[in-house]
Amino acid sequence: xxxxxxxxxxxxxxxxxxxxxxxxxxxxxxxxxxxxxxxxxxxxxxxxxxxxxxxxxxxxxxxxxxxxxxxxxxxxxxxxxxxxxxxxxxxxxxxxxxxxxxxxxxxxxxxxxxxxxxxxxxxxxxxxxxxxxxxxxxxxxxxxxxxxxxxxxxxxxxxxxxxxxxxxxxxxxxxxxxxxxxxxxxxxxxxxxxxxxxxxxxxxxxxxxxxxxxxxxxxxxxxxxxxxxxxxxxxxxxxxxxxxxxxxxxxxxxxxxxxxxxxxxxxxxxxxxxxxxxxxxxxxxxxxxxxxxxxxxxxxxxxxxxxxxxxxxxxxxxxxxxxxxxxxxxxxxxxxxxxxxxxxxxxxxxxxxxxxxxxxxxxxxxxxxxxxxxxxxxxxxxxxxxxxxxxxxxxxxxxxxxxx
Amino acid sequence: xxxxxxxxxxxxxxxxxxxxxxxxxxxxxxxxxxxxxxxxxxxxxxxxxxxxxxxxxxxxxxxxxxxxxxxxxxxxxxxxxxxxxx
Numbered sequence: 001x002x003x004x005x006x007x008x009x010x011x012x013x014x015x016x017x018x019x020x021x022x023x024x025x026x027x028x029x030x031x032x033x034x035x036x037x038x039x040x041x042x043x044x045x046x047x048x049x050x051x052x053x054x055x056x057x058x059x060x061x062x063x064x065x066x067x068x069x070x071x072x073x074x075x076x077x078x079x080x081x082x083x084x085x086x087x088x089x090x091x092x093x094x095x096x097x098x099x100x101x102x103x104x105x106x107x108x109x110x111x112x113x114x115x116x117x118x119x120x121x122x123x124x125x126x127x128x129x130x131x132x133x134x135x136x137x138x139x140x141x142x143x144x145x146x147x148x149x150x151x152x153x154x155x156x157x158x159x160x161x162x163x164x165x166x167x168x169x170x171x172x173x174x175x176x177x178x179x180x181x182x183x184x185x186x187x188x189x190x191x192x193x194x195x196x197x198x199x200x201x202x203x204x205x206x207x208x209x210x211x212x213x214x215x216x217x218x219x220x221x222x223x224x225x226x227x228x229x230x231x232x233x234x235x236x237x238x239x240x241x242x243x244x245x246x247x248x249x250x251x252x253x254x255x256x257x258x259x260x261x262x263x264x265x266x267x268x269x270x271x272x273x274x275x276x277x278x279x280x281x282x283x284x285x286x287x288x289x290x291x292x293x294x295x296x297x298x299x300x301x302x303x304x305x306x307x308x309x310x311x312x313x314x315x316x317x318x319x320x321x322x323x324x325x326x327x328x329x330x331x332x333x334x335x336x337x338x339x340x341x342x343x344x345x346x347x348x349x350x351x352x353x354x355x356x357x358x359x360x361x362x363x364x365x366x367x368x369x370x371x372x373x374x375x376x377x378x379x380x381x382x383x384x385x386x387x388x389x390x391x392x393x394x395x396x397x398x399x400x401x402x403x404x
Numbered sequence: 405x406x407x408x409x410x411x412x413x414x415x416x417x418x419x420x421x422x423x424x425x426x427x428x429x430x431x432x433x434x435x436x437x438x439x440x441x442x443x444x445x446x447x448x449x450x451x452x453x454x455x456x457x458x459x460x461x462x463x464x465x466x467x468x469x470x471x472x473x474x475x476x477x478x479x480x481x482x483x484x485x486x487x488x489x490x
Contacts, residue, residue: 124448
């Protein structure tokens with residue numbers, strides 16, 4: 001069977017504009033949540049924001065036609081390619097795919113264009129309204145930017161999109177369709193509609209008076225997630241292909257599985273049934289036993305329902321679940337990008353032997369029987385770790401990474 | 405008050421990856437890297453900045469033609485205003 005190497009990483013997050021700065025901020029266990037001017041006047045007006053994201057300076061000539069989520073995806077893809085030492089001038093372009101997860105695409109664009117309609121100016125609608133904003137552009141623009149001409153598409157499984165993209169990319173490598181796939185997620189949902197909607201659903205933390213303490217994954221006092229944004233791209237490569245060009249992988253993607261709760265359109269199955277099934281299937285796919293897994297990078301949104309269902313799923317699959325962290329305490333919930341950022345961080349944990357702490361985690365909820373890494377990074381000798389992502393609609397994805 | 409060329413230069417450099425030094429009356433928008441959709445977008449940006457609506461089917465090819473078009477439209481507006489007050 002084709003082995004899949006991770007040869008490059010790129011991250012754009014509220015914790016930093018690249019992988020290294022994101023990793024260092026996460027190790028500090030510090031939350032990045034703050035007041036958000038774009039959400040002013042809403043009951044919940046806080047978010048985690050990518051700092052100083054000036055697309056014109058960071059991306060260059062194409063920036064004028066890129067909406068924010070697409071531009072972040074391009075920046076992450078460029079970093080991942082550089083990290084993998086891949087040169088688009090020498091690769092076989094038709095053997096390079098791009099699969100990106102996006103949950104909502106670009107709501108900011110529709111805002112501007114709807115305003116023109118409301119003002120009875122339909123002829124002023126931008127001819128680029130659709131090419132800028134639709135979900136497939138997060139993948140298409142990366143193809144355009146890098147010259148990757150193989151299969152190119154966006155997947156959408158809400159909050160699991162980034163993980164689903166990575167798993168789907170793995171399938172393209174296993175099927176022999178591609179040698180390399182740039183896979184990840186890109187999202188920017190700092191917009192009043194999702195902010196108001198998630199608030200009405202009861203999914204957002206209401207600790208607006210103290211943003212930095214708002215997102216508290218697995219804590220007894222958790223009350224919801226904090227909206228976020230960002231992108232991450234992983235270079236997935238057939239192991240032999242990486243070896244042939246002398247690249248040492250950061251880690252391997254050994255297993256992947258996806259399931260659906262088929263239980264409720266928004267709430268997770270209360271016992272985490274689909275989540276447990278995804279975990280079990282991903283372990284089987286990797287030919288590993290639960291005891292082989294040394295760390296879980298959890299979905300850990302900090303909503304009452306998710307964290308409890310997730311804990312139950314982990315306790316169903318693992319006799320004693322290994323140490324768990326959720327980086328959403330630090331960088332909030334970037335919806336379609338979250339799974340990709342967390343996958344990249346799981347790779348870093350395996351590589352550096354460090355589990356970043358769950359920011360704001362003080363007191364594990366009584367009904368959550370997990371070993372949550374908090375306060376400080378914990379060293380680990382884990383050779384295998386899992387990153388899990390669960391989306392509204394009950395769409396679940398589990399990725400198993402191994403260091404060798 | 406800014407000249408029409410200065411206004412256009414500001415719109416082009418703020419909206420597109422174009423250097424002010426490259427914007428001269430004889431340059432075509434195609435030379436400046438604008439494709440047909442970008443040209444429509446440029447029309448919207450000019451409209452937003454000047455209040456003058458450009459006809460999509462008669463967009464100018466060069467910067468100089470755009471200057472003339474805007475100056476003519478402004479002249480018409482001034483004349484119309486004068487007529488109204490007359």
